[in-house]
Amino acid sequence: MARIVMKFGGTSMAGTERIRRVARIVQRQQAAGHEVAVVVSAMAGETDRLVNFCREADPLYDPAEYDVVVAAGEQVTAGLLAMHLQSLGAKARSWLGWQLPIKSDDAHAKARIEDIDADALIASMQSGEIAVIPGFQGLSPQGRVTTLGRGGSDTSAVAVAAAVQADRCDIYTDVDGVYTTDPRIVAKARKLKSVTYEEMLELASVGSKVLQTRSVSLAMKEKVRVQVLSSFIDDDAPAADTIPGTMIVSDEELEGLDMERQLITGIAADKNEAKITMTRVPDRPGAVAAIFSPLAAANINVDMIIQNVAKDKGETDVTFTVPGADLARAQALLEAQKEAIGYYRLIADSKVAKVSVVGVGMKSHAGVAATMFRSLADRGINIQAISTSEIKVSVLIDEDETELAVRVLHTAYDLDAKDEAA
Numbered sequence: 129m130a131r132i133v134m135k136f137g138g139t140s141m142a143g144t145e146r147i148r149r150v151a152r153i154v155q156r157q158q159a160a161g162h163e164v165a166v167v168v169s170a171m172a173g174e175t176d177r178l179v180n181f182c183r184e185a186d187p188l189y190d191p192a193e194y195d196v197v198v199a200a201g202e203q204v205t206a207g208l209l210a211m212h213l214q215s216l217g218a219k220a221r222s223w224l225g226w227q228l229p230i231k232s233d234d235a236h237a238k239a240r241i242e243d244i245d246a247d248a249l250i251a252s253m254q255s256g257e258i259a260v261i262p263g264f265q266g267l268s269p270q271g272r273v274t275t276l277g278r279g280g281s282d283t284s285a286v287a288v289a290a291a292v293q294a295d296r297c298d299i300y301t302d303v304d305g306v307y308t309t310d311p312r313i314v315a316k317a318r319k320l321k322s323v324t325y326e327e328m329l330e331l332a333s334v335g336s337k338v339l340q341t342r343s344v345s346l347a348m349k350e351k352v353r354v355q356v357l358s359s360f361i362d363d364d365a366p367a368a369d370t371i372p373g374t375m376i377v378s379d380e381e382l383e384g385l386d387m388e389r390q391l392i393t394g395i396a397a398d399k400n401e402a403k404i405t406m407t408r409v410p411d412r413p414g415a416v417a418a419i420f421s422p423l424a425a426a427n428i429n430v431d432m433i434i435q436n437v438a439k440d441k442g443e444t445d446v447t448f449t450v451p452g453a454d455l456a457r458a459q460a461l462l463e464a465q466k467e468a469i470g471y472y473r474l475i476a477d478s479k480v481a482k483v484s485v486v487g488v489g490m491k492s493h494a495g496v497a498a499t500m501f502r503s504l505a506d507r508g509i510n511i512q513a514i515s516t517s518e519i520k521v522s523v524l525i526d527e528d529e530t531e532l533a534v535r536v537l538h539t540a541y542d543l544d545a546k547d548e549a550a
Contacts, residue, residue, distance in 0.1 A: 130295040131163040131253065135263065135285035138172035139302045140359035141205045150359060151212035153300070158218060158258055165249065165259040165292065167285040168209055170201025191236035195265075195275045199225070202262030202281065210260045220258040223249065225265040225273065230284070232266030232274045239266055239274035241283065244291035253292065261288060279340030286343045290350035297347070297354045299339065304358035305374035306331070306338050308543040309395040313534050316544040320393065322375040324382050327393045327486055330520045334396040334484040344376070353377050379488060391489035391496065392541040397530050399481045401431070402455035403512065405447045406462070408472035411438040418469045419446060422461045428454045431482070432513040432524055447513060449524060452478055480512065481530040484522040485537060497521045503540040509533050
């Protein structure tokens, strides 16, 4: 018998029939003898609808009241799932964030979980009751409801799993696992049996949409084993214990699970990038700080940074990337600081994409970057910027060449699925 936290996203909860299907999946896990808690998202599109209500009420809405409104989406699905489970004869009840409670800080609309009092929840699970918990919400020190920001239900599920010391956290989505790349781009993409926390964190940060970055970071910190599965399975499908999803675990555990790990785990692409180039920036101490300090103060994340070799006149060009949604705001901030920074011209380009190769094998193997650069060059794909980490190499390219680059690199690193006849 295991203690399992199951999480279902918005597409899995989109309507009565899908909630009924989820109830059957959950009931099968309990019937297999497991202690079960479930974390649910709002129905697909519901959070957007509630956000729009807030904007219509007041464009400068109070974040605390905003949280009251948008937290309602998950509350509805939690109650409905509990009802469906009861209709199937299961013992189930919903637990709202304040009832556990899930304690957070008071940063409304982007709160962080600080602690979960899980004693009552554990007792409920041990008694054979299925606990249904709305994701995305918590309780501030002032006793007000908070929300965790978009994608926060994944984080809720991992936090609950850590609090109850679950054997694993099963996250059900509209895909059946983590693939070597987006199967819509590369038909021969392979589903991975397992990946490390580090790899999943890098994949999530550079464009993979399977899991939310904060949830992976929390899972790594708390050592919660996470499994990615599809909720769109037949009613007679086996329980999740035997469904081949993707397990996200520590590097040490993965060594025991997969003895034939590849050098590269996956290829990710992100078109939500924008490039800014500032020309003839004074080459003096403090010049770069004058560029990036205003952006940091405005919570605009900067990713790739390139500074050219200084020119004879003591000037240099600086190129960097920001999220596409923040481009206009970043331009306005930097243009307002033009005199203080002393640059000549600001050039913005939103038609770029970041393509990344990720794999812990990079730590012990040379030549990964060289393979990437050579493969792209052979297909005439120009690299505009480069950034690296211990297990990742990312390049910035023209947006129109994204799919070609992903296919080229997927083949170059021998990630293509082999034909059955081979």
